[in-house]
Amino acid sequence: MKPPYALTVSLIVLSFVLLCMGLMTGSLGWEWQLDWQDPIVQDIRLPRSVGAWLAGALLGLAGALSQGLFRNPLADPYLLGSASGASLGVAIALALGLWGAVESAQLSQAMQWWFRLGLTGMAFIGAWVAVLLTLLLARGVEQTLRLLLAGVVVGVVLGAVTSLVNLAFPQTLPAMQSFLLGNTSMLSDQACVLMAGVLVLCLCVSWWLSPLLDGLRLGESTAQSLGLRVAPLRVALLAVMGLATATAVAQTGLVAFVGLVAPHLVRSRVNGRTAPLLVLSALMGGVLLATADILARALWAPQELPVGVLTGVLGGGYLLWRLHSPPMKAMSS
């Protein structure tokens, strides 16, 4: 099958179009004139639009990795409990923050350190702690089913602890909800640089390790017989998936559905090697979240809709349409 050049190019072009649209959408809704010198455009809209695309790309990549590693079309990047871990980190950060810096004179050095980490740092750490807990609970990566179950257990338990923390500090509930539904409004230049760096790293490493995903399509034993060292490669790809997910979640909160849907939207055009699927999933994820971000700003300006609600509607709607339309011949090329 020919490499999917057409799809790649069109997704890249679409991304640029969305970037321009993002620069023209603001608290006044849609604006036709674009004043490039306006600091609002440079400092707020540009990092926000770019950041939304980058976070979506990270989630799309993580979703493709997760579906390839677990060989399950319903897998998403949050499978190993990273979502619950990040939520718990944020809940703790918000709860600690409520003590107020005025009382911080009584807090120890360690606590001061928590403050400096901020919500972003705590979300990132929380996501990783959850993934490590899952790996520990599953005692390694050999058995997929055990890994999935461990992920569910960790997710449920950490989610319960998060609820407890929220109940003990009910003032944190609105901020918590903002995190749980996804929020792209405060993305800064530094966030964009960070996400871009992580995205490039994850894309390169996962492309390099993609033969594992190819081999796994024939089953684990066959993959091993083809010279792939399944266990260590799997750990490496899980680490990449964890890094991409944690980075995206730390910056934008829990955006639902992008990781799950993006690979499906491009899969019909890609077959054969998994490596192009990874790149296309990233591109598609970026487009999806960038679109959701624009709509979040424009639909109810100057108020904002949670971006996670829109990704659910967009992604889910498209899949629903695909389910009902006559099955398309995937091998038409």
Added chain:
Amino acid sequence: MTPYAITTKDLQVKLGATAVVQGVSLSVPEGQWTCIVGPNGAGKSTLLMALAGLLPSTGELHFQGRPLAALPAKERARCLAWLGQQATGSDDLSVFDVVMLGRLPYQTAWSGASEQDHDCVNTWLNTLQLLHLKDRTLEQLSGGERQRVLLARALAVQAPVLLMDEPIANVDIPHQSDWLQTIRALTQQHTTVVSVLHDLNLALRADQVVLMDQGRIQIQAPPDSPLLHQALRDVFQQRMAVHQVAGQWVVLPL
């Protein structure tokens, strides 16, 4: 002396606490077709996986004179091709892509598929009469066609040693006949073939037959050895008879 592709001594494979394969000392001659037979649960598949290095085992296991464990993974993949009994593939893979996966040991992530890989894949698709199905996905094929595709994948590795577990269980007679021809052609090119077959009629066409029962090797002999026939009758509880028909050994259930 015939060089041996694989030799084992006192090989033991444990699954959990049970020793499924024990005390196996085997010598697989190079360039010949060796067939492993035995009743259900004899440990044939486990032995084959151990020979391919896919299961941990104790005892000696040598490949072309060197310990198998010492071979790096990629090199082992190019020397030993393995086809499992319940070989599966993702349903949405095309036939061409499945067979191309057999070329993984020769590819890196950055290189992708070379001209040589394409030629090899097409050759094997042709040999197994799968060219017309090249672009179909696995889920669109019948059981027998799917099995031939997975067989083509194993053949595409072009390994000097080929280990196959029930490769033609669902395949119809004309294609069984094709398979036999393919195996013959391979051994003539000095490829070593080891297969596990439950069909004794086909198994008795091999150069060497290895009979397994309860995790141990009962006998390893050429198909016309009377000792082998006696051992077969013993292992299968006298429920079958071995006859010669038109120059071939044939097993009939009683």
Added chain:
Amino acid sequence: MLKRLFLASVVSWLQVASAVTVVDDRQVAVTLSQAPKRIVTLLPSLAETVCVLGACSRLVGTDKHANWPASVKALPKLGGLDDTQLEALVRLKPDVVLLAKSARIIHRLEALGIAVVALEPQTYNDVERVLRTVAVLLQLPDAQGQADVVWQSIQQQVNRAKTQMPVRALNASVYLEASTGGYAAGEASFIGDIMRQLGLNNIVPISMGAFPQLNPEFVVRANPQLIVLAQPMVRQLSQRPGWSGVDAIKHHRVCALAASQADMLVRPGPRLGEAAQLISDCVKRSFAS
């Protein structure tokens, strides 16, 4: 015999006189045959209202968030706003339970035969109304008079706070952040109300509701002269993309509220005078530089 008749009629008149009916926020008329002597409150502002009317000694139990005045802290705590400990409450044998209109336990309490009065003050005007309703309920001698006194002292506090506002701060535009995640407190909220009384202009108009989630761009465009938010958030305020140019941040006019102070600002109750003073002090400090 006549004496007995006379006594009987006096007693019955007293009883008629001591029965009182109030209409609560559910538009339900609740009648209490006597002045309530054992009161349970399940909303902090209602406990504060009872105390400010001088009936603190009649409280037998409160919700766990009630913490003013200090004597209230020693009372039995009956859980949060939504998870009241029913058994403990019933064991206290209250004559009446004062709680929020949205409390889910109302039906349960009424089914158990406990008198329930639902009052949920949410705006500045609500505070006065609730004050009067509770005064009537408590059957204070000259209930309306007492309520007047309290309300006037609150008003005086607010006016004093207003006079202490620096001249430059009058009609200044202000942005209140109610919670991280971009939730602003608009003019329609209680604290927005107080701000308006003090002469500040909220950048979020009434039409956008009490706590809208704003696009940060909106705040930058509105360029408020004063920002009020919770203490922990102050540090990263200037790091928000595009916010360094906002007037309030450039001139360091950021009012940081500690957690204990924040309490007062979300409880529409009799302490709103203090709340106004708090804000006035904060504004004075911010505009001092």
